[in-house]
Amino acid sequence: MKVGFPHCGSAYIPAKAIARELAGGAELIVPPSNSKRSLSLGVKYAPEGLCIPFKLTLGNLIEVCELGADTIIHAGGAGICRLGHYAKTQEWILRDMGFDFQMLYFELSKRKLRDMMSLIKVASGGASWLRILLALRFGLVKLGVVDDLERMVHKIRPRELHKGTATGIYRQAVDAIDMAGSHAELKKIKADYVDRLRQIPLDPNADPLLVRIIGEIYVVLEPFANMDVEVELGKLGVEVRRHNYLSQWAKFSFFLNNIGVDENRKIHKAAMPYLKHDVGGDGWESVGEKVLCNDEYDGMVHLAPFTCMPETVAMNIMASTRENLPVLTILCDEQMGKAGMITRLEAFVDLLERKRRVSRKSEKLARV
Numbered sequence: 001m002k003v004g005f006p007h008c009g010s011a012y013i014p015a016k017a018i019a020r021e022l023a024g025g026a027e028l029i030v031p032p033s034n035s036k037r038s039l040s041l042g043v044k045y046a047p048e049g050l051c052i053p054f055k056l057t058l059g060n061l062i063e064v065c066e067l068g069a070d071t072i073i074h075a076g077g078a079g080i081c082r083l084g085h086y087a088k089t090q091e092w093i094l095r096d097m098g099f100d101f102q103m104l105y106f107e108l109s110k111r112k113l114r115d116m117m118s119l120i121k122v123a124s125g126g127a128s129w130l131r132i133l134l135a136l137r138f139g140l141v142k143l144g145v146v147d148d149l150e151r152m153v154h155k156i157r158p159r160e161l162h163k164g165t166a167t168g169i170y171r172q173a174v175d176a177i178d179m180a181g182s183h184a185e186l187k188k189i190k191a192d193y194v195d196r197l198r199q200i201p202l203d204p205n206a207d208p209l210l211v212r213i214i215g216e217i218y219v220v221l222e223p224f225a226n227m228d229v230e231v232e233l234g235k236l237g238v239e240v241r242r243h244n245y246l247s248q249w250a251k252f253s254f255f256l257n258n259i260g261v262d263e264n265r266k267i268h269k270a271a272m273p274y275l276k277h278d279v280g281g282d283g284w285e286s287v288g289e290k291v292l293c294n295d296e297y298d299g300m301v302h303l304a305p306f307t308c309m310p311e312t313v314a315m316n317i318m319a320s321t322r323e324n325l326p327v328l329t330i331l332c333d334e335q336m337g338k339a340g341m342i343t344r345l346e347a348f349v350d351l352l353e354r355k356r357r358v359s360r361k362s363e364k365l366a367r368v
Contacts, residue, residue: 001026003123004064005073006057007034009221009246010146013178014139018120020181021135025124029069031060034224038063043334045093051082051305052225052333053218058090065099073119076105081280081310083108113254140254142177144247145190149173152197154241157234158208161201167231169196208239209352210296214289215303216282216311217244219332226303227338229330229345233301236349241297243289244282267292274317283310287317294323298352301345306333326351 003026005015012030019028032038034056041062042055061072072094074087091103104122107115120132127135149170156166173193180186211233219225221244230240252263267288275287286302293300302318304311315329328348330341 001071001123001125002029002069003027003071003073004029004031004061004067004069006060007031007222008057008218009223010143010174011246013146013174014136014143016178017139017142018135019123021138022120022124022127022131025127026071029064029067031063031067034060034222038224039334045097049307051307053083053216053222053305054086054090055334056218056222056225057086058093061090061094062097062099065094065097065101069101071102071104071123073104073106073123075108081308083281108253116254138183140247140250141183142180142186143250145177145186146174147245147247148190149193149197150245152194154230154234155239156197156200156202157231158237158239159202159206161203163235165200166197167234169193169200206237208237209298209349209356211238211240211352212289212293212297212300213240213242213303214282214286214300215243216305216308217249219303219305220244221246225305225332226330227332227336227341229301229303229341232342232345233349236345238349243285264288274321275313279310279313281308281310283314286311286314287321290318290321290323290325290327294325297325298356299326299328299348301348302327302329304329304331306331306335326355 003019005011016028016030019026038056038059039052040059042057042059045062046055046058057074061074064072072091074090076084076087087103087105094101104119105115106112106119116136117129117132120136121127121129124132153166153170157163160166170193173189176189176193177186180189213220213230220242223230230242233240248263264285267285269288270291271284271288273291275284278284290300302311302315304315318327326348328344330336330344
C-alpha cells in the first residue's frame with residue numbers, strides 16, 4: 001500500500017513520524033510542498049467556483065497519484081462547510097483523470113480520534129493499538145515543538161535587527177524536527193533551536209504593533225495559500241498572534257473535546273450579540289475573535305478563501321460591530337498577487353500606526 005494525502009501546514013511532519021514509527025506497513029507518499037504547479041493542476045481540474053483549499057488539495061492529490069499512491073487519506077464530515085464534500089468530489093475528478101486508488105475518509109466532525117486510529121491501523125497493516133498510540137503521540141509531540149518554535153519566531157520577527165534571521169533558523173528547525181527519531185533527540189533539537197532564536201540580536205527600541213491572524217483554518221495554516229502573510233507582517237514590524245495552530249486543534253479535537261472541553265465556548269459567547277449560531281467552517285470563531293481582541297490588539301488580518309460562505313458571513317458582520325478594531329480581510333485565490341497583498345499590508349500597517357499615535361496622544365492629553 002502506498003498512501004498519499006494533501007498538505008495542510010505542518011501536518012506532514014506528524015504523518016511522516018507515524019509512518020516511520022510503524023515501519024513495515026504502508027509506504028507514505030508526501031506530496032511536494034505546495035507550489036505554482038500544485039495550484040495550476042488544481043485550477044485546471046477543479047470547478048471554477050470552488051475555493052483555493054479545494055484547488056490546492058486537489059493539486060496535491062494529483063501529484064501523489066503521479067508518484068504512485070494507490071491509497072488516499074482525506075478529511076470529510078458533516079457540518080463543516082463544503083470541506084465535507086471535498087473528498088468525494090475530488091475522488092470523482094481523480095477517477096475521471098484515469099487514476100486507480102482507494103479513498104479512506106477521516107471524519108472531522110465527530111469521532112476524530114477513533115477515525116484517525118482506525119486509519120492508521122489499516123495503513124500500518126494491522127499494528128497493535130499500543131504501537132499506534134505511541135506513534136501518534138510522537139507525531140503530535142513533534143507538531144507541538146514546531147508550533148512552540150513558530151510562536152517564538154512571531155515575537156522575534158518584528159524586533160530582530162537583521163530581517164529574515166528568525167525565519168531562516170525556524171526553517172532549519174522544522175527540517176531537524178522532521179528527521180528526529182526519538183523523544184530524547186527531539187528534546188535536544190528544541191533546546192538547541194530555542195537557544196539559537198534567543199541569541200538573535202534585537203532592536204531594544206522596537207515597539208511592534210500587535211495583530212491577530214484569524215479566518216478559515218486552511219488558508220491560515222498553509223503559507224503558500226496566504227503568500228506568507230505572517231512573514232511579510234513581521235518584516236513590516238508587526239508581531240503576529242495566530243488564532244489557529246495545528247497542535248492546538250489536534251489537542252482539543254482528539255482528546256479534550258471527548259471529555260466535554262470546548263475550546264471555542266468563550267469565543268462563541270463573545271460572538272452572540274452579532275451571530276447566535278454556527279455558520280460552518282470558522283465563521284463563528286472569526287466574529288467572536290474580533291470581540292475578544294478589541295482591547296488587546298492593534299488590528300486583525302482576516303484570511304478567507306474567495307467564495308467561502310462562512311467567512312463571507314463573518315466579514316460582513318465584523319464590518320458593523322461596535323468594537324473599534326481595524327480588520328483587513330484578504331481573500332485568497334489563484335488570482336491573488338503577492339505584490340498587491342504586500343501593498344495592502346503596508347497601507348494597513350500605516351493605518352494602525354497612525355491610530356496608535358492618535359490614541360497615545362489622546363491618553364497623554366487626558367492625563368494633563
